[in-house]
Amino acid sequence: xxxxxxxxxxxxxxxAVGSVTAAHPTRVAIDGPPAxxxxxxxxxxxxxxxxxxxxVIRATIDDFLFPRAQRYPxxxxxxxxxxxxxHDNDALNRVLLxxxxxxxxxxxRHAVYDHATDAALSPPVTxxxxxxxxxxxGVFLLRPELIDRWDLRILVSTALDTIVDRAxxxxxxxxxxxxxxxxxxxxYIPAQRLYFATVGPARHADIIVHNDEPQQPAWETHPx
Numbered sequence: 001x002x003x004x005x006x007x008x009x010x011x012x013x014x015x016a017v018g019s020v021t022a023a024h025p026t027r028v029a030i031d032g033p034p035a036x037x038x039x040x041x042x043x044x045x046x047x048x049x050x051x052x053x054x055x056v057i058r059a060t061i062d063d064f065l066f067p068r069a070q071r072y073p074x075x076x077x078x079x080x081x082x083x084x085x086x087h088d089n090d091a092l093n094r095v096l097l098x099x100x101x102x103x104x105x106x107x108x109r110h111a112v113y114d115h116a117t118d119a120a121l122s123p124p125v126t127x128x129x130x131x132x133x134x135x136x137x138g139v140f141l142l143r144p145e146l147i148d149r150w151d152l153r154i155l156v157s158t159a160l161d162t163i164v165d166r167a168x169x170x171x172x173x174x175x176x177x178x179x180x181x182x183x184x185x186x187x188y189i190p191a192q193r194l195y196f197a198t199v200g201p202a203r204h205a206d207i208i209v210h211n212d213e214p215q216q217p218a219w220e221t222h223p224x
Contacts, residue, residue, distance in 0.1 A: 001210075003218040006044075009209065012219060013041075013154065014048045016207060017133055020151050025057070025100040025132040027149060031141035031201055032156030033192045034184075035166040037211045038137040041156060046135055055129045057100075061138025063111035064092045068118045077183065079190035087138075088112060089145040097149040100134055139192070142201040155205035158212050160189050 002012075020026045030042045039060065046056045065071065066088050074081035095109040106128040111121050128134075140146075142153060164184045168177050175183075195201065202208060210218040 001218050001220045006215050009217045009219055010044055010048050013045050016152060022151055024102055024104060025128045025134055026151045027097060027100055027134045028152045029141040029150040030137040030154045033160060033163055034139060034188050035163040036156045036158045037214055038156045042135045042137040049133055055132040057128060057132055057134045059110040059136050061087055062115055063113055064088050065113045077186040079187055079194055082187050082191035083194050100128055101149060140195055142204045143199055147204060153204055153206045155201055155208045156211050157208055160192060
């Protein structure tokens, strides 16, 4: 395991992206629990890659949710519902990951859902360059429905007990501490434990980023 500065980590990740050889855009999964720091890491990595001249596509699992009316058949606090009923993985494969993959036409859409309005989206189709990089952040990205679509798999790891405090800070303007703690301790954290127990994402990751101390991270590489 290596440990260093944030810049050293980003340099290592950029090098890993650059080492991928493919005749299609490089599809990078940035997986991990909610509030682990996936979105921040993806945004920072995008800046580095763009400075290197790469065409970067940024997208997130939050734009591939089912409508709210379909997401809670097992109840608002169900961990199983969080894992099985939340994300439209078929749409994700159909409109984004497969078009950017082997044999795809590179014509993609980066979203199908607007979380703010709870409405379907149909943004214009865009054609990616063959040397583009997709940086896609989200939860449960190394599940069986998606695992073979990634060209590089990054797992951002943090202690599950600490992400509740991060979530309270992140959501303090829209939810009370009690509401946040209940939602995370009854739904989100048990869903992550289900995911880790059934899928074992750490076994499938090419790079694991230990992000408990974001400015002094550690990382380990698992060559395939």
